[in-house]
Amino acid sequence: MSQLKLSTEAWSNQSMFILAAVGSAVGLGNIWKFPYITGENGGGAFVLVYLACVLLIGIPVLLSEIALGRAGKANPVQAMANLSREHSASSLWFLLGLNGVLAGALILSFYTVIAGWGVSYFFESMKGAFINIDSDGASQHFNALVSSPYELLFWHSVVSLFTVVVVAKGVKSGIERAISYMMPGLLLILLILLGYATTTGAFGQSFSFLFSPNFSKLSWEAVLIAMGHAFFTLSIGLGTMMVYGSYLSQKYSIVKASLWIAGADTLIALLAGLVIFSVVFANGLEPGAGPGLLFQTLPIAFGQMSGGWFFGTLFFALVVMAALSSTISLIEPAVSWFDQNWGIKRLHAAWILGALIWLIGIGTVLSFNAWSDVHFLGERTFFDSVDFITANIMLPLGGLLMSMFVAWVMTKEQRQQEIELDSRWMKWYLLDLKWFAPVAILIVFATNLVEADSVWMMVAVALIAYAVYVINAVRNGRSL
Ligand code: TRP
DSSP states (O other): OOOOOOOOOOOSSHHHHHHHHHHHHSSHIIIIIHHHHHHHTTSHHHHHHHHHHIIIIIHHHHHHHHHHHHHHTSOHHHHHHHHHHHTTOOGGGHHHHHHHHHHHHHHHHHHHHHHHHHHHHHHHHHHTTTTTOOHHHHHHHHHHHHTOHHHHHHHHHHHHHHHHHHHHTOIIIIIIHHHHHHHHHHHHHHHHHHHHHHTSSOHHHHHHHHHSOOGGGOOHHHHHHHHHHHHHHTTOSSSHHHHHHHTSOTTSOHHHHHHHHHHHHHHHHHHHHHHHHHHHHHTTOOSOOTTHIIIIIHHHHHHHSTTHHHHHHHHHHHHHHHHHHHHHHHHHHHHHHHHHHSOOOHHHHHHHHHHHHHHHHHHHHHHTTTTTTOOSSTTOOHHHHHHHIIIIIIHHHHHHHHHHIIIIISOHHHHHHHSOOOHHHHHHHHHIIIIIHHHHHHHHHHHHHHHSOHHHHHHHHHHHHHHHHHHHHHHTTOOO
């Protein structure tokens, strides 16, 4: 049998782990996606459902994922191989890690393109391009950016390059260093913007939009969107938290870390929402603009306000920092897999993988212009297809299997060693992990696929049947 390959790197201390994990969690998901899906789904009631999803599914899966990484002590593929060997479970569990490594690469391939919009907007805002811009002007500006493959390719390359350079340097001198500059900066900017938001005259309106629920506006679809978003925003289901967990010393508390990560991520999403809706409402604009909220609605708003140039530029700096601390974490599972399993040094692994991901990203770049009429999955562009497969299939599937491993396969002793909950909380946690979370995840999963075309329905049915089979097999102590 081949020798076990383990992570040799480690975080300097628990705070660095928490900071890096918060950096991963806080990203475009918080500042771009959360506000626009909240706007589209009517505000308060949606926020409440989202908070429930974070609490009932997000935190338990996050705990489980970090525990798997620390117990498996390696990149996601090897960690699952180590754990399945240790528990005499099927050797096929390594596929869960592989699913994550692939999903990370795929998500990163479009994430860098969207993050690139943020970088471009930061510079444009600084140059004063949005001063006094009206709604036609803002649409034209956005359309000019996305219809130019070269411009998109340029910013996509800038973000990819940054990610590779940081990750190539390793955990301590790369990831930790970048994070320890970016996270305090992010927090400072957010607080300044929050102060500014209270002066816009629409802070109260923004607050009640986010926090007074109106359930008549809530649809079943919104519940599914909220659940999917809980996964994405906490960076779970993929192996990011697993690989970050593998660098975590045994003496630190996973429970405490998870609560910090989920708390900070949620707080930052809510604060970003408060800032954005204050600015939007102060200018009499609509909250339900969809993905264009950040890139089309917000520039109009900032463009009309006194101090808008300064605060608008700061805002896009916030977007950039949040996005860059996430891109790092999306490539790390694959880099550590190359490093530990394939003997490719981190430096080379980062460049090879970065180049590959950059190449795949060109598909997303073209989705907004030359390939906008080329369909891949059903009616979807390349970008929509990759987004759909990762967010709606690979992440929920990953989260489901991770919960199953911790709940059904892992020994009680190891579980208690990793997750130091007292017996009452442990009981609730396991109950949630065994029954509530998987059923909820399977419902989202199935519903998402029913919306897709029939081929995907068949894949869904097969995957669900497989999941049931795995549950049965592990419960009966058989190997697959
Ligand atoms: N959580 C990040 C965001 O909200 C994106 C992200 C980083 C991610 N790493 C991940 C999402 C791993 C899913 C899995 O923008």
